[in-house]
Amino acid sequence: MRDFSAEASQQMTQVIRLWDLPLRIFHWALVICVASAWGLGRFGPDIMTLHFLFGYAVIGLLVFRLLWGFVGPRPARFRSCLYGPRAVFAYLRDIPARRPSYWPGHNPLGGLFVIALLVVLAAQAAIGLVADPQDYVNTGPLARMVSAKISRMALNWHDILGKVIMLMVVLHVATILFYRLWKREDLIRPMIVGWKRVCGRK
Template identity: 55%
Template sequence: MTEHSEQDTPLERVRLWDPAIRLFHWALVLCVVAAWGLGEFGPDVMTLHFYFGYAIVALLAFRLIWGLIGPKTARFAHFIYGPKATLSYAASLFERKPSYWRGHNPMGALAAFALLGLLIAQVASGLMGDPDDFINVGPLAQYVGSDTASLAIDLHEALAPLLLLLVVLHVATIAFYKIWKREDLIKPMITGWKWVRKSEDS
């Protein structure tokens, strides 16, 4: 039985994710996991934590640019959905069949924007934070007031568990799609190719 034989709707295999998006995705996974682990369990002098944080800044900058000028499925405009589309997809979420969505589905889009927003807030607070230890001071802390720098470090620490929660939910969702909906979301992010619903203009 092929991956698409259970679906009555005509399907086509397309190159969904471009190499730049795939490289961004896996590099971000590596950097976020490393930065979080070093922040929670690393040495007191967080030089490596900062380096991975700088890498995340670069990756986020790329994603923001690529979301405007990249291929169609990478652009933010491609996965901005209204309430009607989001609620309609949510109503069918637990159907035991693949969605064959062409890109980020409405629920996935919400998660993607939430993760990007949280990461931007996390790196911004880290860059401005000053823990008053005279060692792990963010490079932008000197340009903001001491109250702002202190608030930034508190925010940076408070957002870390929320970031972990989103990552865990992301992994759990991938497992849910694989086990319950019989749809592999990891392979397309490795190869770029995915079975999707055939478009009318194909």
């Protein structure tokens, strides 16, 4: 049976260049760096030079994203990620519908997730700079600037936030699969090529 509502909805959309190249490079570079830093931190080697290097790369990427969130194209700006409670709850009510959202950018829930993930990653990176396992090898470069108690506390929180980040990544992947399999909307390809089918919603 043909889904005429879906066909009508698609006819009222257009394909536009949504995600700019710097944002797409940032996205996939962040995926690589976060996954590498997490894997190295969780499974070794014992000397975590590479873990630190990927952590520094994450910091650099976050600095770029912070700047791009204010001066980049409209879909990349932070104000495009933030919606009021009414828009968030309206989108929540529409999620079960088995049709694409064709949202022109980050949808209200996706926008909140982006902000939350960037905040958690920034906190994780900052904590890692002062963490000290007291093994005289894998000491954060700024650990000497804080007390031993704080550096040990930072190490504990670094482990906790690492697990939080993994849960957020799993949620992100699950959401992408949900949109692809249930709502019939591909969210990966637009982040590769930049083009996305969107509706006229502002």
